Amino acid sequence: MPTERRRVDAHHHVWDRARHPQHWIDPGSMAAIDADFGISDLAPLAAAEGVSRAVVVETVSSEAETLDLLALAATDRLIAGVVGWVDLAADDVAARLAAMRRSPGGEALVGVRHQVQGEDDPGFLDRPEVRRGVAAVADAGLAFDVVIRHEQLPQVVRLAREVPQVRLVLDHLGKPDLAGGDLAAWRRDLSALAEAPNVVAKVSGLVTEARWDGWSTADLRPAVVHALDTFGPGRLVFGSDWPVVNLAGGYARWVLAYDELTAELTEDERAAIDRATAERVYRLAAGETA
Secondary structure (H helix, E strand, O other), X not given: OXXXXXXXXXXXXXXXXOOOOOXXXXXXXXXHHOOOEOHHHHHHHHHHXXXXXXXXXXXXXXXXXXXXXXXXXXXXXXXXXXXXXXXXXXXXXXXXHHHHHHOOOHHHEEEEEEOHHHOXXXXXXXXXXXXXXXXXXXXXXXXXXXXXXXXXXXXXXXXXXXXXXXXXXXXXXXXXXXXXXOOHHHHHHHHHHHXXXXXXXXXXXXXXXXXXXXXOHHHHHHHHHHHHHHOOHHHEEEOOOXXXXXXXXXXXXXXXXXXXXXXXXXXXXXXHHHHHHHHHXXXXXXXXXX
16 A cells, blocks of 8 residues: 555534534533634644645534635635535525625535434425525535435435435435444445435544544444445545544544555555545545645
8 A cells, every 4th residue: 555645635624613603512522622623723634644635514504604614715725625505495595606606715615515414304305495405506516415314314315316416425424323333224225325326425424423432443344344335436535524533533543544444445446535536526626636
């Protein structure tokens, strides 16, 4: 295996809680991330792991946060793309996206994400108004990220099949229950999702689905092996999920495990997961890793 791997970190966050409060952070159990995190905090960690470009992803359902992320992208070379947020149920999604693209840094908008994990409706993605919103995202040439609980995978399968024009990105492999160890339903549903050719999945966020203070690479292996078997290396994407990854060991420890989990792949297969799939799905401009 090459001693140096060049990567795009396709999933990380930054936040300033004075501007955009992160109400989901529990100051007791999540003390490791109960702080502000900026791009200057990420830069040395990323550089140490061969990351020269990154995609920053929304954390709160706020178009104002997306505008701030785009403005940040305009001033920082590490950020190659922004996955923002828009109200998918609005009747003017296309106009809202166009306005974002006219804002400072707007050319960095590469996708939209919705945190379906916060929706109790098992048919949220089936709603006609949401489907129209997702279609508008696709029509704008943007990817659509979804972050879900593993039991919500069936509605993502339906969306992928019924809105085939969207480039759909499944965050964190659909959050398999690595801590509990019951992966049967997740395996079934991920296999079904992989049948849709318009879907890719992120190898990210796995350490926080395992035991935060006691996971090993072996604990993550069943999920990664199944993802490789179903999606194949050419439809998987590396991401750090920083700074959330700090809850379970941090950036470097996750990358070490990821490298071990992908060590048996060919150089071309590793390059696909490390950077090429992210560049293709998010339509990133040519950069240092290309």
